[in-house]
Amino acid sequence: MKITRIEDLHCDAGWRTFSFLKISTDDGLVGWSEYTEADGSQGLTAVIRAMAEALIGTDPRPVQAIDALLYVKQVQAPGGVNQRAIAAIGNALLDIKAKALGVPVYELFGGPVRRRVPVYWSHCGSYRVRNHELIGTPPLRTYDDVAALGAEVKRRGFKALKTNILPFDGEKLTSFSPGFGRTPGHPELNLDRRTLQSVRDLLAAFRAGAGADIGLHLDVNYHFKTEGYLRIAKAVEPFDLTWLEIDTWDPQSLALIRRHAPCPIASLESVTGRRAFRPFLDAYAADVAIIDVIWNGFLESIKIAAMAEAYEVNVAPHNYYGHLCSAISAHFCAVVPNFRVMEIDIDSVAWRDELFIDPPLVENGELIVPDRPGWGVEVNEAAVRAHPPKGKPKGAQ
Incomplete structure (x- = not known):
């Protein structure tokens, strides 16, 4: 079996672009992966093309050898976009290998520990504040609307949700993203009392609507410095969070926050590679290590999870993309013993x-891991081409 062609496809997904890698072989087998050029990955497609060019004419099945070779070739500039390119290629190759053997990808890694994966509704409310027309839902304007959404989450069978800070400006709820440079507050990233109160109001509304049994996760991303995160952690204590999700590049700062927080701390979604995860694990900086299987690649993610288990840390995939990414993350969840819960976006564009x-099936708050060969999810090329991307790839967390 030889690789004959490598293509990338892109389509409009409303406020972002979905991107796919297609690797074809002379045996007629096709491997798919999904990736994103959003969130600091602009130019990723060009890097993938440059890396993949050398694979034309080679056997796609020795995935570990190819993964190791691609890493060595960029070892002077590791991580970042280079690692995300390796991930996209490696994930597509695993799809081919599993299809060639007629098995789901999870069978390549010892078989499933679990076939149903608990999920939480991610960006709950956040997308409806800024993209409700594309989703096809009424806008989320008040904290009463938030409470109603919490009740919807429970009614639809989910056991947990994750939201972001949504301040009320006196007329409506608004987005809050200074850590990404999208709203005021950057570069200082100071926490003011109004924002702190909005955190309390938001969580109180979700708790009132969803009830005491629904797990609440709050993601505050890169929006503050250590001092601000400590104040946030204190403010969320009454709401019994499943976790407070924080992004920072300093392991000791994160460890300090964890020691003082009244709830579990989840982090590391932007970190790529075992070498970058290790300082955080050595510092015992997080209760849950969030691993992006799309950015790290399945092979590397499995190794990171195994390393985290040696520190008695469970893992959870960072997953806010399309259905193929959800399937890839689900296979990861199926095989790692030290699993916590899986992220998934429920709100998206109608198409x-x-x-x-x-696409994967979510039933009663659990995703059923696909058991078809490969990832178990294929890309509908005709539909992708029917929705060409608008301008440059874009995305939002």
Whole structure:
């Protein structure tokens, strides 16, 4: 078996672009992966093309050898976009290898520990504040609307949700993203009392609507410095969070926050590679290590999870993309013993389901891991081409 062609496809997904890598072989097998050029990955497609060019004419099945070779070739500039390119290529190759053997990808890694994966509704409320027209839902304008959404989460069978800070400006709820340079507050990233109160109001509304049994996760991203995160951690204590999710590049700062926080701390979603994860694990900086399987690649993610288990740390995938990414993350969740919970976006554009063949099924708050060969989810090329991207790839967390 030889690789004959490597293509990238892109489509409009409303406020972002979905991107796919397709690797074809002379045996007629096709491997798919999904990736994103959002969130600091601009130019990723060009890097993938440059890396993949050398693979034309080679056997796609020795995935570990190819993964190791690609790493060595960029070892002077590790991580970042280079690692994300390796991930996209490696994930597509695993799809081919599993299809060639007629098995789901999880069978390549010892078989599933679990076939149903608990998920939480991610960006709950956040997308409806800024993209409700594309989703096809009424806008989220008040904290009463938030409470109603919390009740919807419970009614639809989910056991947990994750939201972001949504301040009320006196007329409506608004987005809050200074850590990404999208709203005022950057570069100082100071926490003011109004924002702190909005955190309390938001969580109180979700708790009132969803009830005491629904797990609440709050993601505050890169929006503050250590001092601000400590104040946030103190403010969330009454709401019994499943976790407070924080992004920082300093392991000791994160460890300090964890020691003082009244709830579990989850972090590391932007970190790529075992070498970068290790300082955080050595510092015992997080209760839950969030691993992006799309940015790290399945092979590397499995190794990171194994390393985290030696520190008695469970892992959770960072997953806010399309259905193929959800399937890839689900296979990861299926095989790692030290699993916590899986992220998934429920709100999306109306045509998202059209872009995929056999998208994963979520039932009663659990994703059923696909058991078809490969990832178990295929890209509907006709539908992708029917929704060409608008301008440059874009995205939002």
